[in-house]
Amino acid sequence: MNKEQAWRYSTLGILLTALAAFVVIQMLRIQLSPEAKVLREQGAIYSGEWRIITPARGQIYDRWGHLLAGNRTVYEAGVDLVDVEDPTSIAFALNAIVGTEYEDAFAAASQDPASGTVYATLARFVTEEQKVRLEELAAQMENTYGDEAGDQNKSLAGLRFTPSLQRSYPEKSLASNILGFVNWEGEGFFGIEERFDEQLAGVTKYVWISRDPNKVEEQPEIPSGASLVLTIDRAMQSEVEKIVDKTITETGSESATIIVMDPRTGDILAMATSPRLDLNEFWRYGEVFEGATPFNRAVSGTYEPGSVFKVLTMASALDSDTVKPQTPFLDTGAIEVGGTVIRNWDSGAWGPQDMLGCMQHSLNVCLAWVATKVGANKFYSYMDTFGFGHLTGIDLGLENPGRLKQPGDSDWYEADLGTNAFGQGIAVTPVQMVAAISAVANDGKMMVPRIVLSIVEEGKQYNTSPQVAGMPISNETAHELTKMLATSLEIESSIALVDGYRVAGKTGTAEIPTPFGYTSSQTNASFVGWGPVDDPRFLVYVWLEKPTISPWGSVVAAPVFKEVVERIVVLMNLPPDDIRKRLLESQ
Amino acid sequence: MNRVNSLTQAYSQAPWRKQLQWIGLFLLLLIMVALVAGIYLSVTARAATIGRQVQGIYVEMEKVERNIEDLQTQLAYLTSNTVIEERAAELGFQPVNPDQMIYVEVPGYKRPEQATLGSIPGKAMPSEPVLAPEYTQSLFDWLRERVFEPAAPLLVEMRP
Numbered sequence: 001m002n003k004e005q006a007w008r009y010s011t012l013g014i015l016l017t018a019l020a021a022f023v024v025i026q027m028l029r030i031q032l033s034p035e036a037k038v039l040r041e042q043g044a045i046y047s048g049e050w051r052i053i054t055p056a057r058g059q060i061y062d063r064w065g066h067l068l069a070g071n072r073t074v075y076e077a078g079v080d081l082v083d084v085e086d087p088t089s090i091a092f093a094l095n096a097i098v099g100t101e102y103e104d105a106f107a108a109a110s111q112d113p114a115s116g117t118v119y120a121t122l123a124r125f126v127t128e129e130q131k132v133r134l135e136e137l138a139a140q141m142e143n144t145y146g147d148e149a150g151d152q153n154k155s156l157a158g159l160r161f162t163p164s165l166q167r168s169y170p171e172k173s174l175a176s177n178i179l180g181f182v183n184w185e186g187e188g189f190f191g192i193e194e195r196f197d198e199q200l201a202g203v204t205k206y207v208w209i210s211r212d213p214n215k216v217e218e219q220p221e222i223p224s225g226a227s228l229v230l231t232i233d234r235a236m237q238s239e240v241e242k243i244v245d246k247t248i249t250e251t252g253s254e255s256a257t258i259i260v261m262d263p264r265t266g267d268i269l270a271m272a273t274s275p276r277l278d279l280n281e282f283w284r285y286g287e288v289f290e291g292a293t294p295f296n297r298a299v300s301g302t303y304e305p306g307s308v309f310k311v312l313t314m315a316s317a318l319d320s321d322t323v324k325p326q327t328p329f330l331d332t333g334a335i336e337v338g339g340t341v342i343r344n345w346d347s348g349a350w351g352p353q354d355m356l357g358c359m360q361h362s363l364n365v366c367l368a369w370v371a372t373k374v375g376a377n378k379f380y381s382y383m384d385t386f387g388f389g390h391l392t393g394i395d396l397g398l399e400n401p402g403r404l405k406q407p408g409d410s411d412w413y414e415a416d417l418g419t420n421a422f423g424q425g426i427a428v429t430p431v432q433m434v435a436a437i438s439a440v441a442n443d444g445k446m447m448v449p450r451i452v453l454s455i456v457e458e459g460k461q462y463n464t465s466p467q468v469a470g471m472p473i474s475n476e477t478a479h480e481l482t483k484m485l486a487t488s489l490e491i492e493s494s495i496a497l498v499d500g501y502r503v504a505g506k507t508g509t510a511e512i513p514t515p516f517g518y519t520s521s522q523t524n525a526s527f528v529g530w531g532p533v534d535d536p537r538f539l540v541y542v543w544l545e546k547p548t549i550s551p552w553g554s555v556v557a558a559p560v561f562k563e564v565v566e567r568i569v570v571l572m573n574l575p576p577d578d579i580r581k582r583l584l585e586s587q
Numbered sequence: 588m589n590r591v592n593s594l595t596q597a598y599s600q601a602p603w604r605k606q607l608q609w610i611g612l613f614l615l616l617l618i619m620v621a622l623v624a625g626i627y628l629s630v631t632a633r634a635a636t637i638g639r640q641v642q643g644i645y646v647e648m649e650k651v652e653r654n655i656e657d658l659q660t661q662l663a664y665l666t667s668n669t670v671i672e673e674r675a676a677e678l679g680f681q682p683v684n685p686d687q688m689i690y691v692e693v694p695g696y697k698r699p700e701q702a703t704l705g706s707i708p709g710k711a712m713p714s715e716p717v718l719a720p721e722y723t724q725s726l727f728d729w730l731r732e733r734v735f736e737p738a739a740p741l742l743v744e745m746r747p
Contacts, residue, residue, distance in 0.1 A: 004630065056656055065702030067663035071656040126655075165656055170663035213638030229702055238668045400664055452700050461705035500685060566685055573698065575690040583692050 020101070029376035048210040055202035056390060059194060060227035061235040063267075063453055069179055069193070071201065071278075072168040072581040074553045075126040081113035083158035089141065090122070090156055092315045095135050098123045119160075125184060131161050139430060151378045158506050167193075169279035177273050178230070178294035178451065180397065180552070181282035189282075190295040192228065192451070194397035199226040199455065222304070229454040229461075231267035231319050236260060239567045240270040242562060249555045252548030253525075255296045257430050258560070260568055263438040263530060263539045265466035268394070268445030269568070271431075273297040299399045302427040304509025305361045305558045307345075308528045309423025309552070310434055314359060316382035319477040325484050338414025342368045342422075345509065360488035362507065364422045370422035380406045381416060385472040388437035388445065393469070394431055394449040403427040423510055424518075433528065435469065441504075441530040441539050446470050446479040486533045496529055498565045500576030505529025506562065507553035512546070522546040525559035531565065532577050540564050 013283060032037060060069035060277045077098065086107035094100040103175035108120040126134075138156035145153040166445070167182040180191030185389050188338065202225030210216060230548040242257045245550050262383035273296060276287045317323045333349030335342050344350065358366035385389075389404035404426055405412040419425040431449055437527035439446035448467040455462045472482075488495055496505050508526035511518040525547050530539040540561050547556045568574075600608075663669070724732070 061702060062703065063701045065704060066658065066666070066668075070660035070663055073653045073657050074662045152668065163650075163653060164655060168660045170660060170667045172667075174668060176739075213635040213642060216638040216641045227704065229704060234668055238672075262713070454704070456705040459705050460708045461703060462708060463701075498685075539685070569685055570683055570688060573687070573690075576685065579690050583690065586692060 008202075010524065011364075025540060027064040035261065038211055041147060046328045047212055048208055048215075051217075052204060053207050053210050053222050054164075054186070054204045056224040057167060057182065057186070058202065058227040059458075060200075061229045062175075062228065062232045062237070062353050063230060063269075064234065065229070066171075066234045068169065068171055068175060068230070068232075068234070070168050071165040071168060073128060074124075074166040075127045075128075075131050075163050076121060076356040077131075078119055078121045078160050079109050079158040079576050080160055080411045081111055081120060081158065084109055085157045086155040089154045089158055093137055093156055093159075094122055094135055094447055096135070097130050098126055098147045098209075104280075122159075125166060126161065126345060130488075131542070136158065137405055140509070163430065167279075171234070172278045172280060173276040174234070174241065175232055175271075176276045176279050177298070178232060178268075178271055179279060180295070181277070181285075181291050182281045183282065190398060191396055195227075195395055196228060196452070199457075200228070201225050203332060217536050222457050227456040228452055229456065230261075231269065231451055231453045232271070233269050233571065236270045236568055236571050239275070240272040240564060241569070244272045244274055244516060244561055247544065247556075247560050248547070251525075251544055254545040254546040254554070255297060256545070257432055257543045258558075259298055259303070259541045260439060260564065261434050261447075261449065261539045261541075262536060263441035263447065263536050266438065267433070267453070267466070268449055268451050269538070269572075271296075271451075273301075294400075295398065296396065297543075297545075298430045299394060299396050300429065302400050302402050302429055303524050303545070304426060304510045304513065305423040305428050305433055305526060305543075306508035307364075307422055307542075308506050308508030308526045309426070309428075309434065310359060310362065310367050310421070311372055311440060311481065311528065312383065312386055313374075313421045314355065314381070314484070315440055315473050315477060315481055316379055317355075317374050318471050318472040319382070319482055320378055322373045323355050323370060325411060327355050327357070329353050329358060329366050329369060330364050331358075333364055333365065335368050335418070337368050337418030338416070339374060340415035340418060356484050356488060359484055359506065360492055362422075367421040368418040371417050376414070376417050376580045379421075380404070380405050382472060383420070385470055386439065387432055387469060387496070388426065392429075392435045392449050393452045393467070394435075399431070400429050402429055414473055419550075423508060424472075428542050430541055433526075434539060436472075437513055437530070437541070438477050439470075439472050440478050441536040442478070444471050444473045446472055481562050482530075482533055482536075489529075492555065494558055496561045498531070498562055498569075500578070501531050501534040501565065501569060501574075502577055503529050503531035503565065504533050505558075507558055509551060509553045520535065521551065522579075523551040523553075525551065525553040525557045527553055527561045529561050529565070532580070537572060537574055538565065538568055540568075 012544060025317070033200060053509075056071055059067060060070070062068055076248060077094065084090065087144055089108055091100075091102050091106035092107045095102040095561075105122045111117050111120055121413065129405065134156065138159060141154045145155060147416055166184075167186075169179065169181075177193050180189055180193035180195075182193050186201065188194045193200065205220060205222050207219060209219070210462065229512075231509050238461075240258050242416050244258055247253065247256045255274045258270070259272075260270040275288050275293065289295060296462055305341070314323075331344070331350040331353050333347065334342060342364055345362060350361055350363055350366075353363065353366060355366075355370075358361075358370070373383075384406070389401055389406075391401050392397050405416055405420075416425050435446060435449050438449075446469045448464060448469045452464055454464065482504045485506055486502055489503065489505055489551075494505070494507075497503065506528055508524075508528070510524040510526070511519050512522050512524060514520050524545065525544045527542045528540070529535045542557045542560045544553075544557055544560070550556050569576075571573045574580070
């Protein structure tokens with residue numbers, strides 16, 4: 001290599017080295033510049049996203065596994081502002097198909113992407129059908145006008161759909177008063193949805209999702225919320241709801257409430273009341289439940305029960321050995337308790353009676369006398385043990401404890417003992433009455449009303465156990481009273497009697513207090529009954545509020561009991577007494 | 588002196604040979620760097636592809652889960668009490684009255700008390716590991732198991 005060549009090579013080498021050094025220095029300058037920090041931060045923002053992963057809300061089933069509350073996919077419709085070509089068409093389409101306000105949608109879709117906003121929400125909870133219609137319209141516009149932007153071209157370009165799950169109720173209004181509902185934000189209101197909101201909703205997690213495929217990490221497994229199996233029998237609930245609706249129409253009642261319970265376990269098999277709401281249209285709540293109407297009268301509605309309460313007065317008297325079924329009583333038509341004169345429902349005097357006759361003819365005078373014989377302290381101690389003035393512990397939201405005034409309370413007077421004996425001057429809920437009377441139907445054991453049979457979590461089913469709330473009366477008292485009430489129905493040939501099944505029961509007619517006393521002619525009519533008497537499988541409670549065709553429970557509520565029993569024995573596969581006994585003997 | 592020079596000259600390499608060696612070494616390094624870069628690119632590209640597939644699978648999983656929820660709810664709508672009653676009425680069925688019922692004793696039959704939608708806790712069998720230990724244990728664990736832990740006896744003592 002001659003000198004000239006060496007010089008040339010050296011010069012080239014120096015130039016290339018200088019160039020390389022320049023590149024390296026420039027790289028270092030860019031990396032270390034203040035703008036680099038900003039760029040890195042921006043890069044970090046776009047490298048992934050923090051995403052809230054909300055598990056699917058747990059489902060609710062009836063006792064046979066029929067879905068009462070599930071989930072369905074709905075969409076959030078929004079626009080990527082950079083891609084929007086025609087905000088007018090987008091706003092028109094959403095207005096026509098989804099019902100979004102045109103002005104709102106147009107304003108959102110017309111935002112300038114340069115302002116930093118890249119996405120705008122136009123509508124939430126768009127259904128699958130609406131999404132498909134919008135997509136078809138978008139495709140139609142693209143076919144007609146092409147994908148070129150222009151003043152005359154119509155386009156839905158930029159419209160995006162983000163899916164999510166929303167509560168859905170396949171049975172619509174069936175058992176709506178028990179289930180409650182979930183609002184747009186996923187919060188449970190009323191009933192099971194409110195009481196078990198935390199368990200049904202599951203645990204929401206905040207997870208970093210990397211967009212860099214080289215940094216993909218395993219996403220944490222987020223289990224769905226717990227599912228619930230209820231004690232409700234769907235078919236029975238449906239039948240009882242039909243009877244409620246029919247009864248309201250036929251009796252002209254303001255409302256009707258019917259509870260069917262298995263007295264052995266406390267399982268609520270059906271709980272129907274009015275009004276009911278199609279839970280898929282929960283936003284109509286205010287329209288359906290006007291004023292202070294309770295969502296579920298069976299647990300939140302309090303009222304004076306009237307003569308059905310005599311069952312518990314007589315239970316306390318029999319259990320405390322104050323009276324026997326044969327104890328004589330001379331009914332003179334009036335009795336004074338604490339300065340208040342109490343009269344019978346017909347203001348008549350029924351003459352010589354025994355306790356069976358007192359219950360059969362529903363004599364207020366006799367039961368007031370019985371309560372005074374039991375004594376105030378003992379009587380209220382029994383009523384306290386029966387659970388009045390306390391929550392029953394049923395798994396439903398917004399349960400009302402009612403009110404039982406007791407000696408020592410500032411507003412209790414001696415006269416209250418006389419009126420409480422026949423169910424006036426006391427505020428109870430239907431579910432409290434059912435729980436208390438379950439003691440009479442279940443060998444003295446009072447059961448906690450149960451509505452949740454099982455909780456299913458991560459594939460495992462946890463069954464709940466029936467709970468005994470207490471034993472307010474003895475086994476013998478329960479049997480004795482059941483026998484008395486079955487006989488009294490049979491003697492008076494009550495319209496509550498059911499062919500083939502021996503049932504025990506009691507009617508109730510209660511006056512409704514006004515601010516000026518019991519001056520209204522309106523009543524609460526009720527009936528409580530259970531059967532078969534030798535092995536009770538059902539306890540039915542009927543409450544009709546302000547019936548107009550007749551004020552008497554024996555006229556309007558007793559036939560409802562009969563109708564309910566005739567339907568439920570079929571659904572329970574419960575044979576008539578003679579067949580059942582024959583089948584049992586053959587085993 | 589001349590002899591020393593001639594010997595040095597004889598054993599020293601020609602300049603072109605030295606240059607060739609340097610070029611060879613440079614090319615070897617270049618090939619190695621290219622090879623490593625190629626392998627790195629290939630591996631990262633495959634990892635990125637699989638990463639994208641994993642991302643896609645997660646999206647698909649979400650979609651399938653939503654689809655399952657949708658289908659369960661759709662099925663419930665199709666078999667809801669009202670729909671079933673309407674279908675039964677269309678087929679000519681009527682609600683049965685208690686006096687129309689015929690009860691037959693079926694020996695051994697016990698009506699289930701409720702729906703079973705999950706396994707009973709405590710009764711589930713422990714799940715078998717899907718992967719053999721060879722796929723999960725480290726080399727160190729494997730060596731420790733093979734070298735330090737006592738082997739199973741070859742012969743099992745037989746007792747009468």
